[in-house]
Amino acid sequence: MTTILEQGNISIHTENIFPIIKKWLYSDHEIFMRELISNAVDAIKKVSMVSRSGELQGDIGEPEILITIDKVKKTLSITDTGIGMTAEEVKKYITQVAFSSAEEFVDKYKAAGDEQIIGHFGLGFYSSFMVASQVEIDTLSYREGAQAVHWTCDGSTSFTISDSDRTTRGTTITLTLQEEEQEYLEDYRIRTLVKTYCDFMPFPIKLEVIEPPKPATEAPKADGEAEAEKADDASAEASDTADTSAETTTPEVEVAKPPEQINKQKALWKESPSSLTDEDYLEFYRYLYPYQEDPLLWVHLNTDYPFVVNGILYFPKLKPDVDVTKSSVKLFCNQVFVSDNCEEVIPRFLLPLRGVIDSSDIPLNVSRSFLQADRTVKQIGNYVAKKVGDRLKEQYRDDRQAYIKSWEDLGTFVKFGSMNDDKFKKQVEDILIFRTSLVEQSEAPKVEVETADGDVWTDKKSSNTVDGRTYTTLQEYLDRNKEQHENRVFYCTDEVTQATYVNLYKGRGIEVLFLDSFIDSHFATFLEQEYREVKFARVDADLDDSLIEKDKSEVIDPTTNKTFSDRIKDIFTGALSKPKLTIRTESIKSDDPASAPPAMVLLPEEQRRMQEMMAMMQQQQAEFPEEHILLLNTSHPLIQNLSEINKGAIEGTESTASELSGMICHHIYDLALMAQKGFDADGMKDFVERSNQVLTQLTAKK
Numbered sequence: 209m210t211t212i213l214e215q216g217n218i219s220i221h222t223e224n225i226f227p228i229i230k231k232w233l234y235s236d237h238e239i240f241m242r243e244l245i246s247n248a249v250d251a252i253k254k255v256s257m258v259s260r261s262g263e264l265q266g267d268i269g270e271p272e273i274l275i276t277i278d279k280v281k282k283t284l285s286i287t288d289t290g291i292g293m294t295a296e297e298v299k300k301y302i303t304q305v306a307f308s309s310a311e312e313f314v315d316k317y318k319a320a321g322d323e324q325i326i327g328h329f330g331l332g333f334y335s336s337f338m339v340a341s342q343v344e345i346d347t348l349s350y351r352e353g354a355q356a357v358h359w360t361c362d363g364s365t366s367f368t369i370s371d372s373d374r375t376t377r378g379t380t381i382t383l384t385l386q387e388e389e390q391e392y393l394e395d396y397r398i399r400t401l402v403k404t405y406c407d408f409m410p411f412p413i414k415l416e417v418i419e420p421p422k423p424a425t426e427a428p429k430a431d432g433e434a435e436a437e438k439a440d441d442a443s444a445e446a447s448d449t450a451d452t453s454a455e456t457t458t459p460e461v462e463v464a465k466p467p468e469q470i471n472k473q474k475a476l477w478k479e480s481p482s483s484l485t486d487e488d489y490l491e492f493y494r495y496l497y498p499y500q501e502d503p504l505l506w507v508h509l510n511t512d513y514p515f516v517v518n519g520i521l522y523f524p525k526l527k528p529d530v531d532v533t534k535s536s537v538k539l540f541c542n543q544v545f546v547s548d549n550c551e552e553v554i555p556r557f558l559l560p561l562r563g564v565i566d567s568s569d570i571p572l573n574v575s576r577s578f579l580q581a582d583r584t585v586k587q588i589g590n591y592v593a594k595k596v597g598d599r600l601k602e603q604y605r606d607d608r609q610a611y612i613k614s615w616e617d618l619g620t621f622v623k624f625g626s627m628n629d630d631k632f633k634k635q636v637e638d639i640l641i642f643r644t645s646l647v648e649q650s651e652a653p654k655v656e657v658e659t660a661d662g663d664v665w666t667d668k669k670s671s672n673t674v675d676g677r678t679y680t681t682l683q684e685y686l687d688r689n690k691e692q693h694e695n696r697v698f699y700c701t702d703e704v705t706q707a708t709y710v711n712l713y714k715g716r717g718i719e720v721l722f723l724d725s726f727i728d729s730h731f732a733t734f735l736e737q738e739y740r741e742v743k744f745a746r747v748d749a750d751l752d753d754s755l756i757e758k759d760k761s762e763v764i765d766p767t768t769n770k771t772f773s774d775r776i777k778d779i780f781t782g783a784l785s786k787p788k789l790t791i792r793t794e795s796i797k798s799d800d801p802a803s804a805p806p807a808m809v810l811l812p813e814e815q816r817r818m819q820e821m822m823a824m825m826q827q828q829q830a831e832f833p834e835e836h837i838l839l840l841n842t843s844h845p846l847i848q849n850l851s852e853i854n855k856g857a858i859e860g861t862e863s864t865a866s867e868l869s870g871m872i873c874h875h876i877y878d879l880a881l882m883a884q885k886g887f888d889a890d891g892m893k894d895f896v897e898r899s900n901q902v903l904t905q906l907t908a909k910k
């Protein structure tokens with residue numbers, strides 16, 4: 209029989225903090241599990257410390273945390289093989305410290321007002337009262353000759369301490385669950401909790417379930433069924449007896465499933481990077497984010513000074529539906545899960561990264577806004593950004609092909625990061641690459657271009673080309689094209705629709721960059737601000753002088769007093785009758801005039817950007833503006849033929865000539881416009897009808 213050693217009152221200022229905690233943390237009751245298991249982990253760590261220091265002699269045994277669900281007694285207990293406590297320690301740490309720190313926690317929580325506190329850490333042992341009507345501690349200290357202790361409390365301010373007959377070192381915390389908290393007797397609930405909060409705790413966490421006894425009588429079972437049950441049940445004997453006769457009495461022992469480890473335990477981020485293989489990292493990623501595509505790249509964070517941060521960050525493939533403003537990096541503190549986002553900790557541009565950050569230097573018992581303003585947290589954010597930049601540079605240097613292959617996704621981070629963080633921009637500006645129309649000479653390079661750093665472009669052989677797509681840095685582009693168009697960057701945002709323009713440029717040996725990701729148009733503007741002397745122009749903004757026959761003098765027709773260009777302009781102006789359209793004529797340089805386009809629609813760079821910005825502000829798709837330029841290529845045979853047909857119309861030799869000339873004008877314009885925008889339903893209908901009419905008329909002539 210146990211004798212009560214002491215009954216007492218817990219000295220706290222708030223009469224009963226339990227209802228307050230219950231109210232404040234209503235949705236977070238489950239954190240009691242994290243708190244109790246953290247205490248168990250600490251206790252086990254302490255026992256190995258005292259063993260190492262020689263204070264405790266002999267074998268300390270295997271560390272283990274055992275969770276027992278007792279469905280009969282409706283209790284949940286957590287047993288550790290840790291350091292244990294003496295009666296004095298229970299009084300000091302539990303009745304004084306634990307309760308007063310809970311009180312302190314409530315005060316802080318109140319002070320935070322409506323703001324959410326990030327981790328609800330620090331509530332500690334007291335959090336068990338959120339789910340339990342009674343909490344018992346059964347503990348035996350490691351100290352020689354220690355007497356085992358039993359402490360019990362019902363959440364009020366009074367407690368009882370008595371001797372216990374426990375003989376094994378360590379502590380068992382037993383919670384008698386409140387009526388409305390019976391969910392914690394379900395093993396799936398406990399498994400989920402352990403997986404969420406304690407999966408990576410450094411010791412095995414096992415689960416055992418004590419089921420109610422089987423009913424006294426049971427219908428005899430078929431042999432196979434009974435066999436299967438035997439294998440399942442811990443108490444094989446109980447099943448055996450149930451099998452032999454229908455009159456079997458209630459088994460003496462309750463059926464307990466053998467304890468089974470339920471946490472993963474290996475926190476990969478705590479391991480030394482040199483001991484890990486790519487497969488280890490990938491396997492860990494797949495464990496954290498099941499059914500997701502493998503990541504592109506990862507960074508192992510590992511520092512002890514001036515703050516402690518461990519972690520692994522992965523670059524995922526950026527699916528279009530990824531919300532880049534949401535973080536899914538999991539935050540841990542000493543391997544204990546805190547939160548499934550790190551929004552306040554890692555820089556905004558790195559939010560789409562995935563993985564784990566573990567730091568004991570991130571204050572957790574604070575509101576989110578406090579966290580954002582915290583100096584250490586800011587430093588940690590900078591550290592993370594720096595490590596990410598370093599890792600990208602390393603890959604650019606060591607495995608250019610992999611870097612290029614991942615660029616479509618990596619590029620978004622890098623560009624977004626450069627725009628958001630000046631330090632990061634400086635770090636990555638040399639590894640910011642763009643796809644180019646340049647065809648890199650992979651074998652025996654004939655031309656070698658030296659970049660500012662003394663890098664020889666062709667020296668890298670095919671390293672900047674992957675699957676026939678070649679990449680370049682901005683500096684390399686500018687250096688290569690200095691002679692032809694200093695500080696001017698020609699770019700294309702849609703390889704398909706802008707193909708005519710790109711081909712024209714390529715045909716004249718002008719290098720075009722492909723800025724075709726969603727972030728690129730902002731990025732080009734950003735780069736112009738950064739490099740004041742550099743100007744970006746989309747291939748369809750205007751035609752570079754080198755593409756136009758500038759000094760081709762034209763003959764003036766004495767009867768009309770007009771040049772050929774004037775005539776063409778008049779024909780189109782009359783046929784299209786679009787007052788907002790500017791019609792311009794040029795002779796486009798080309799070795800074969802028929803291969804250059806007969807007409808092109810141009811939209812000046814500034815005008816287009818303004819349009820895009822307005823559309824973005826109104827969160828709309830940019831409409832193609834009515835004010836634009838139709839450039840007609842007077843060297844093209846089609847334009848020349850059109851002039852002839854039109855001449856017939858004017859001279860009145862053919863009745864349909866005027867109609868045909870008008871239709872051809874519309875057609876040429878439509879074909880040029882196609883590079884800028886698709887047809888709407890009416891436009892499509894008109895285009896098809898007109899195509900048929902033109903073809904009919906042309907074939908009728910034959």
Ligand SMILES: Nc1ncnc2c1ncn2[C@@H]1O[C@H](COP(=O)(O)OP(=O)(O)OP(=O)(O)O)[C@@H](O)[C@H]1O
Pocket residue numbers: 243247248251288290291292293301302305306307309329330331332333334379
């Ligand atoms: N399983 C255990 N074994 C040994 N000592 C324990 C155990 N659980 C709690 N303690 C003692 O009780 C103290 C108070 O625990 P409590 O969980 O309230 O706070 P804490 O663990 O110190 O801090 P935190 O606020 O981070 O939880 C612990 O510091 C420890 O000394």
